Amino acid sequence: MIENLGERGICNDTALCESRVPVEENRPSWLFRHNDLIRDMMSGEYIKKRKLTNILNHIHFKGDPLYALLKHPQYDEEILAKVHPEPCLGEELVCRWDPAYRGYKLEKYRFEYLVINHDQSIILAQPRILTLNDDGLTMQLPESSPVTSKRQVPRFQCNHVKAELMQNGFQASGELVNFNAHAFRVRLQAAASSALFYWFKPDLPVTIRLFKGDNVFYVGNCRHIYQQQNGSGVEIVLSPAQVQGTQHKEQMIRNPRKEKLQSLSAIFEHPFMEKTFQRKIIDISTSGFSISDKSDSAVLVPGMIIPKMTVTYAGLLKISCKAQVVYRKDESSIRFGIAILDMGIEDYNKLNQLLNNVPTDDEDMINEVDTEQLWDLLFDSNFIYPAKYKHIQAFREDFQTTYKKLYNDCPAIAKHFTYQKDGRIYSHISLLRAYERAWMVHHHAARSMEGSPTGLIVLKKMISYLYDLRRFPSAMLDYFICYFRPGNKFTDRIYTGFAKGKSNPRVCSLDLFSYITHTVKDAPSQLPEGWSLQECSNSDLWELEQFYMHHSGGLLWDVLDMKNHERHTLADIYAQQGLHRKWQAMALHFSGELKAVVIKEESDAGINLSDLLNGFKVFVIDPETPMDAILAAVENITRVKSTESYPLLIYPAEYTKDKDVDAEKDYIMWILNAQHANEFIEYIMKRFRMNIT
Missing domain, CATH: 2.40.10.220 (predicted glycosyltransferase like domains)
Structure with missing residues (x-):
């Protein structure tokens, strides 16, 4: 319906504020008391008939209305009535009354002006009436028509945006009618009208929420500008507080x-x-x-x-x-x-x-990777040392196939950074989405270039990349993880140094695992008498959580997210890339008591060169659990792909030492809560005198 003009605040201009959504009421709100507006317009600019015709056809094309300014035949009241134009050829214009006016007998009123709202301006045409009846009116367009200049602050009509207002005990719902850069006009439902005047306090801030369906477009505090009540409810104008988020x-x-x-x-x-x-x-x-x-x-x-x-x-x-x-x-x-x-x-x-790729003086960071050059770096830098190569050599063709896929076709789960000169790779680091909400940093390898270390260059680029990515929910980046060997000076300076400096495993945790390689037998060993193996129940997972939090207090339990395993989608994402990734927890019991939990991890061969995502994590809850029972358990767990051997990461690492198990090496699993990533970056900057940005 029609709004009154010339009010305080954002309505102190010369434009109509028409809702696109009709409001049912007992009578139209159409009284017009702004003859001073007409007098001002008559002394302003004019547009020619040809331009007016094009404007009328544009309005018809958009489906927008015009307004007829009429005068009551008896009471001399001026009213605005909405009309809908037909296409115009330049001389005559046919308009139909809006259906909401059916029964008001508008044909008995005296026509005065055609009011056209266009491009933040008002055109006040005075055509000659040819016919006027209960269907509408036909008029002959004038040679020229006055037009106002654009308002200083334009106002824009809104489309089906819902609004909620909240202030202490007051709450009301409605719709956003229009807005400009400094204010919102909201039409509240009629049911809220009476409550508004009793509970709403104009001198206090009010919170507004603007939304459509599940999408929220604005939430913030506003101050009251003015309000007006009519038959359809209450219209209120609010100015948003200019406060930065x-x-x-x-x-x-x-x-x-x-x-x-x-x-x-x-x-x-x-x-x-x-x-x-x-x-x-x-x-x-x-x-x-x-x-x-x-x-x-x-x-x-x-x-x-x-x-x-x-x-x-x-x-x-x-x-x-x-x-x-x-x-x-x-x-x-x-x-x-x-x-x-x-x-x-x-x-x-x-x-x-x-x-x-914007030209700078920065290092030669190239995203395209020649995998032959990558293998050359990994062997030359001793990242693939003889013992590791012995473990992976049987699957070298699978490794190469997997890497070509990761580096070319899988941006949703993999990212890499290389520093190259003249086609030769001098340093490399890569990321892999290893768990539902955790990304793994691995394969950090470097060789010197003209005597200068290059490993920090790719580390700097990776940190810069992750710094903003971690804020985006779609990235599923709540945790960073990294495995490394104890005693490595470089990783000790970066990862161990930060974790020990924080002294808070809920910020950054360090978990030490023993690593052994177990050779597959032709037939799996039988579980000793009294021992059983089955998928973890909720009570088993609860006990595992208590065990881990008591021994570590770290973040690994959060990373594994076993309680929500049924809602995990990472396996589907890997499958879309033609790859394989999943993990499953199995409980090892003796006489009904939980003794260990074996987490079977599966991935494609070579996705991690140490196979840390394609083996078993064993959490030994009872330190008296015999090693034979653990090995029999993992041999009885079905493997997706048959291998000659598979790695076991055993926690706590002290178990293998107490049982005189010949562990090949230890691995530290480092996990960082991404909410504290900026603290880690600041540490790196100070530790290595590096400017990340």
Whole structure:
């Protein structure tokens, strides 16, 4: 229905505020008392009939209404009535009354003006009436018509956006009618009208939530500007408080922004209007970007969430994300800061690759990898030492096939960084999504170049890559994990040093495992009498959790996430890439008592060169458990692929020493809670005098 004009706040202008959603009421709210508006318009600019015709056809094309200003035949009241135009050929215009006015006998009223709301302006045409009846009216267009100038702060109509207002004991629901850069107009349901005046306090802040279905577009505190009650309920105008979101506060560490990138734009569907806009990107990093806008066309509000945002480069590369407006700066043009809330890892890789290829003085970071050169690095740097090669040589062809797939076709589960010069790889590090919400850092290998170490170069790039990725829910990156041998000076300085410095296993944990390789027998050993093996029950998992938290207090139980194993989707993601990954917990009992838990891990051969994801993790709960029972248990667990031998990681490591088991080596499993990633980065920066950004 029609709103009154010329009110305080955002309605102190010359535009109609028409809802797209009809409101049923006893009578239309259509009284018009703004003759001063007409007088002002008559002294302003004029448009010709040809241009007016094109505007009328554009309005018809969009399905928008016009308004007829009528005068009551008896009471001399002026009213606005909504009409719907037919296509116009330039001389005559036919309009139909809106169905809501059926029975009001508008044909008895005296026609005065045709009011046209177009492009933030009002056109006040005075055509000659040819016919006026109960269906509508036919008129002859004038040669020219007055038009107002655009309002200083444009206002935009909204499309089916729901609104909730909350203030102490007051709560009301309605819809967002329109908005501008500084205010929201909300129409509340009639049922809330009486409560509004009793419980709502105009001098106190009110929280507004704007949403559509499950998508929330805005939540924030506002101050009251004014309100108006009519037959359809209450309309209230609120101005959002200009407060920056704490989740987007300035960070001490942030990836550098790249500026003056040509052909880089942001395309987004506005959540309030469901219209698509395109704006030039001023600067950008993996955490967000800024765009410029004109004051008379700015459609963004700080705090607004944009579910569908696309960064496009020259129309060729398109990167999708979910974003939020975090600030507005009024300069020569308006500058909006946009924070990326979430994006798929494949889109993140595209953005990361785009920014890495902007010309800088940085190292020669090349994403494409010649796997022959990679094998040369791994052998030359002693990453693949003789004993390790003996273990993997029987499956070298499978390794090469797996690596070609990982490095070329699997961005959802794998990422790598190499430092290359003249086609030769000098350092390498890679990431693998090893568990549902944990990524594994592995295969960190380097050789010197002209006497200079290169391992820190790829470490720096990996940290820079992960710093923003960890914030995105789609990345499933709650934990970082890494395996390394005790006594390695480099890993001790990086990983062990940080964990010991924090002294909090819920921030960063270190778990020591003994590693043995068990040779497969032709027939599996029988479990000793009294021993049984079955899938872990809920009580077994609970006891395992108590055991691990008592001995370690670390993060491995969180990484394995065994309680929610049925909801895991990682196996499906690997399968989509033509790869295999899963893990399962089996309980070893003696006379009904839990003695050990064997976690069978399965993956493709060579996905990790030490096969740490393709063997068994054994948690020995009772230190008196015989080793023979453990080996019989793992031999009886069905394997996906037959192998000559398989690795066992046994926890706690003291078990093998107490049982005089000939363990080949020990491995430390390092796990970092991603919420503390910035603390780890700061540690690396200080420890190695490195500038990550």
